[in-house]
Amino acid sequence: MATSSDEMTKLSWRRYEDGDNVWDNLTEKIFVQDTSHKCPTYVHKTPPCQGSCPSGEDIRGWLQIVRGMEQPPEGVEWEEYAFRRSTDANPFPSMMGRVCPAPCQDGCNRNEVEDFVGINAVEQFIGDTAIAKGYKFAPAPADTGKRIAIIGGGPAGLAAAYQLRRLGHAATIFEANDGLGGMFRYGIPGYRVPRDALDAEINRILDMGQVEVKLNTRIGVDVQVEQLEQDYDAILWAIGCQSGRGLPVPGWEGTPNCVSGVAFLKAFNEGRMKVTADKVVCVGGGDTSIDVVSVARRLGHITKSGKSDLPETVIRDGYVAHDAAITAAAEGAEVTLTSLFTRDKMTAAEHEVHDALHEGVTILDGVMPVEVIKNDAGRAIGLKVADCKMEDGRPTPVEGTERVIEADLVVSAIGQGGDLTGLEAFDNGRGLMNADKFYQVPDKPGHFVAGDIIRPHLLTTAIGQAWIAVESIDAYVKQEENRRRPKVDVHHFDLLAKMTEQHLAPEAFKAADRGDMRGTSSGNFAIHNYEDRSGAEIIPHDELFLAHFKYEPRNLRKEEVPSAEEVLGHFKERVIGYSTEEAVAEAKRCMSCGLCFECDNCVIFCPQDAVFRVKKDQYTTGRYVDTDYSRCIGCHICADVCPTGYIKMGLGE
Template sequence: MATSTDEMTKLSWRRFEDGDNVWDNLTEQIFVQDTSHKCPTYVHKTPPCQGSCPSGEDIRGWLQIVRGIEQPPEGMTWQEYAFRRSTDANPFPSMMGRVCPAPCQDGCNRNEVEDFVGINAVEQFIGDTATANGYKFEPAPVDTGKRVAVIGGGPAGLAAAYQLRRKGHAATIFEANSELGGMFRYGIPGYRVPRDALDAEINRILDMGQIELKMGAKVGVDVTVDQLEKDYDAILWAIGCQSGRGLPVPGWEGTPNCVSGVAFLKAFNEGRMKVTADKVVCVGGGDTSIDVVSVARRLGHITKSGKSDLPETVIHDGYVAHDTAMTAAAEGAEVTLTSLFTREKMTASEHEVHDALHEGVTVLDGVMPVEVIKNAEGRAIGLKVADCEMKDGRPTPVEGTERVLDADLVVAAIGQGGELTGLEDLDNGRGLMNSDKFYQVPDKPGHFVAGDIIRPHLLTTAIGQAWIAVESIDEYVNKAEHKRRPKVDVHHFDLLAKMNEAKLAPEQFKVEASGDLRGTSDANYAIHNYEDRSGAEVIPHDELYLAHFPHTPRVLRREEVPSSEEVLGHFKERVIGYSEEDAVNEAKRCMSCGMCFECDNCVIFCPQDAVFRVNKSESTTGRYVDTDYDKCIGCHICADVCPTGYIKMGLGE
């Protein structure tokens, strides 16, 4: 019986188009059979989610654990095993699951079926479960006696301290602020990053021991670089970008109620700024600007205020704070976000822009600031803007489209720079530091760098750079040459390590007992039909058999996004995490690109029964199926029906 139109919710997927009736590659001529000379081999490649992750997390790996495919070692729960796998690259699963814009999801091959896998939602579940269960990091190995100065206690600095301890090196963190966390604490509002969850993940790192803290210490001012070079074996600069860039328009410079987005958010996150202005205009279009306008809508303004109550007074003076009692009189603020780019090209994620609109923010896209309008007292009373068009890559105002947006506070969220007072020798002329591919400071032996001070980017980028920088530091302090970094530089699945973990390690190779060395298909000392290309190749969707995957809607996290009427004073956490059932169901949507996930297609469809399941006592991830090459005729049906692209017809002549 034919399927009715009403039941057809998704078009079917086909590997071949109508009219394709001739094999265009001689090695793939299925009907040549026993003279094709090609048999299947199992090729591990990096999935695009992982290749798109600046931290290089083994995303496929921990999704496989959550869904129940990859089993934990004896005596460990899958929840703890998923935590340990995810934190191999990034020690902040709870934080990143909440705030990372998830480039991994943009790269996800599941987008070719219906929708990406909710990777950051599963990661949040892993992190929150780890905190609830009190999981700790493995104890650090034996102390190497090496001491590394880490300048900055933000995401990059903390991730570096974590990776240094995993290698047995001691770390001293120099932090100019009173608390650790950097942009996690001072740049992102608490309703997006709950401070108890942040503190739990920071303390888990500190609990590894031999991480000394020097708080309120600004290197270059309170501590000299010369002293650090004498006291430590290496120095890692992870100072971030703490100064915001002003608008390059007339009237900005020196105007008291024109402030940077970085300073605005810091004053709020330190708990000093309790209210904002009546009319707030923020220029941006990225994630920082979204946080600014969302905070401004939540704070509101008070009608009657003295000079000390003005938001810019608190923002400019780090020792001034609003009286908490004034929040009782707060009224809603009129908040506008302007962006050079049209909405679809804004760097802020689409759902963040949608949430801001829902909260009552006015978004003007495709406009540019032209001039700050000031009154006789020198205060900004408006921002002149105009429609924008790009000419030779530069924004240019469209003549005749100028208009003035009323403003009591103008916020610039158009970029950040480093604060390099006392560190002028390290300044590359742009308020940043230079780095080579090993994250060394050029011409500064023993100096390494990671994070926004190289180039402001994502939190996950800073964490990934810190990992590679620590690898380089380890080689430097051990006087070893830097190893060549792989083309796909991420945390890869290691089959040999997995087989050791599962107590299936190959036997020791013995020359005298090996006999005929021309093949290894029957040998227990070699992994004979497995090839690891993960360091060089990311597997694209067209190498997968997408027809295997049914249309399965994404399990959406719940979010508490207040309406424009509810937003004033609303500081509840925005993202509501998965239940265990939801996390498992969402992980099951992962297509396991580039790695077997035990679907049995190759076993079922092989016409010669050449492909078979490995004995259960010898089976583990990456070793689920094998091939009897005496039976294989090279028809490559197994490769055609492999959903993950793990099987390639490459063995033989």
């Protein structure tokens, strides 16, 4: 009787395909009598999650800590150790665990088994636990006497201040708004980024000391660049892109109820906009547009309103705010999102699009705006759209498909630009700033740049750029050459540092004391049998032994997403973080690509007992197994059964 499909295993990976039933004769290739052709060595490579992370976080490292694989130093809780490893690259684990679109998860090799590891869910757990337990950053080293001006207090600027303090440099943040946080605070709604958690992560940076903050200060207007050049040793431009682009269609310019998505969200996040319009149409398709339509559904509209209650009055004038009492009369808003691209090609995260639909947003995909329709008073009353097709990479309306969507408020969320008022000398002609590979501003010594003002992208990208820019600033103020950046430019696991932390560092090497240098594999003056290729190579899934991993569904974070009937006035946080048990269980799904995770396969399957476990008082992460080369015959079984691809047949050519 055939096995039913319900009873069959869900594993589908095999090393060999149908027809591969002949084992090639490798005897002459591998063996010369009892002499091995090649023996195993342990090769560390960067996992694709980390290689896909623009911040360059050691994701595999902190997942290993959460799962209990990598042990913390004596006297340190594992939760704090995971926090310190996570924040080596990114000081905002609580925030980024909530809002990062997680390119790391797209790159995760576990996708070849069943589903990616919930990396950002574990990161949120690390960040929230750190806040709950009151963890602080390590004290800054001795003051170098160098002072760096940071222009912009958003994710890039704050991350730069954090990395500068870790090097002993003082920082002054100049922020044009009345609060720090940038897009965290002004571009993302509070039900996605809880303000108490945001404040906690910002204050943790300020608590490092020697971080001065000057709010409501616009460089180029209130303070001139020349003054900064006199007062500071270097300047980092991290001003972001907080000017939205309008729609390039007739009728947009000068129409009062046509606004940018950036301005819409800023008015909401500052608490000035309490209600929106009856019929809201947003043009976009990215994450900003999803935030716009979700906020509009939550705010609703009021039927009878005076001129001062119109949403565009609040959005366009920062000194005007709605009376909070009007929210009591709010009714649901009819909200439509249009996108040039079809659903499967929209840049917004798939689950965000799904949530917007659940909340009652209408999504029209594959359409383009053609014209803003206005009444005699000059206000928009509709947006004409048409189906679109791509011709030579440009959207083109399909003739005969035009129709008008009624609208009381039209929002453009098609991109952002920088405001370089007073900074025209830095404008590259596109409203942005140029940067070289070290994030220096070309032809302007002492000036560095990071974040969206280079090119609008992800928050995690801005944070990663800030780290590299700070290393360039450090070299500049020390009058040193910039070091060559590695091909895989991320925060790498360092075996020597780990062994030093565990009091297992090699002894000092003195050649005069060594005598006969032959047979030094047992000498404790070097890390033997190990090659670090993490700076040059990312390990792909076809180097892993995927059959080792059983089918194990992802532990999904719980979410509280209101229905269309419940969404009005619903401002509770949507994402419900992991419990400790859930975080540990999800971390255990990590396959530790490119680094040993102590599965014992190589020890169990070695026919010569050549591979052995290192003694307990001598092993640590990356040093769990070793090889007795006097026994190894080069059969390569250990490499075949290594789940993580850590073992390579690389010695003894």
